[in-house]
Amino acid sequence: MTQKIGILGSGGVAQTLAAGFLKHGYGVQLGTRSPEKLKEFQMNHPQSSIGSFADVAAWADLVVLAVKGSAALAALDLAGKQNLSGKIVIDPTNPIADSAPENGVLKFFSTINRSLMEDLQAACPEAKFVKAWSMIGGPHMVNPDFPSQPTMFLCGNDAEARKTVSSILEKFGFDPEDMGMAEAARAIEPLCMLWCIPGLTGNSWNHAIKLIRK
Numbered sequence: 001m002t003q004k005i006g007i008l009g010s011g012g013v014a015q016t017l018a019a020g021f022l023k024h025g026y027g028v029q030l031g032t033r034s035p036e037k038l039k040e041f042q043m044n045h046p047q048s049s050i051g052s053f054a055d056v057a058a059w060a061d062l063v064v065l066a067v068k069g070s071a072a073l074a075a076l077d078l079a080g081k082q083n084l085s086g087k088i089v090i091d092p093t094n095p096i097a098d099s100a101p102e103n104g105v106l107k108f109f110s111t112i113n114r115s116l117m118e119d120l121q122a123a124c125p126e127a128k129f130v131k132a133w134s135m136i137g138g139p140h141m142v143n144p145d146f147p148s149q150p151t152m153f154l155c156g157n158d159a160e161a162r163k164t165v166s167s168i169l170e171k172f173g174f175d176p177e178d179m180g181m182a183e184a185a186r187a188i189e190p191l192c193m194l195w196c197i198p199g200l201t202g203n204s205w206n207h208a209i210k211l212i213r214k
């Protein structure tokens with residue numbers, strides 16, 4: 001069973017998911033270029049440890065890439081592609097451009113026919129990327145409190161990796177929806193734009209997306 005979770009990043013998503021994995025009984029290390037950013041996190045979660053991107057990627061048996069979208073390729077270089085080889089890399093990143101949103105709609109640096117995750121998978125072909133957690137705000141990523149279970153769309157080229165991530169998402173309170181191969185990230189990543197519109201236009205951030213069927 002996957003037990004050692006390496007979270008690359010020190011921001012809100014990294015800290016929230018790290019706390020979530022600890023709560024669910026996993027071992028957690030966080031990777032950062034700036035350990036001082038995680039001082040308070042580590043005081044509050046003394047069972048976690050902090051290292052460089054490379055140390056954490058080498059230690060982990062599953063990695064979460066919780067870094068700024070525009071820095072994701074650089075973060076893979078820092079982690080060391082050999083340290084990610086054969087491992088599941090959960091990818092919550094979104095390709096948000098630096099330019100300002102337009103009427104609450106974020107700008108992306110990717111295109112509709114090529115997602116960020118496909119670029120990451122191409123750059124690191126031996127890793128098993130699975131897009132997940134990209135379509136909901138950080139505060140709702142761990143066992144969120146909604147009247148019904150939110151959907152979490154996921155995709156990636158390795159079917160076993162998608163199964164592993166689906167079972168993790170269930171523990172974290174989501175209804176996982178497996179959308180298949182990495183190309184599906186072209187549709188999943190823009191859900192971040194949709195999710196953010198009520199926040200950016202009306203400061204309303206407490207919602208989630210749900211797929212219904214009959």
Ligand SMILES: NC(=O)c1ccc[n+]([C@@H]2O[C@H](COP(=O)([O-])OP(=O)(O)OC[C@H]3O[C@@H](n4cnc5c(N)ncnc54)[C@H](OP(=O)(O)O)[C@@H]3O)[C@@H](O)[C@H]2O)c1
Pocket residue numbers: 008009010011012013014031032033034037066067068069071074075078092093094095096133134135136137138139
């Ligand atoms: N915030 C949300 O609610 C939310 C929701 C869904 C998805 N996401 C996605 O999740 C990811 C993380 O979001 P966030 O808000 O937690 O943090 P963020 O501010 O987007 O990213 C912070 C992280 O990016 C890393 N980083 C920045 N420039 C770098 C570089 N040149 N090389 C290597 N690493 C670099 C930083 O590393 P250091 O630790 O070394 O400084 C830091 O850990 C983003 O892709 C975001 O789009 C965010």
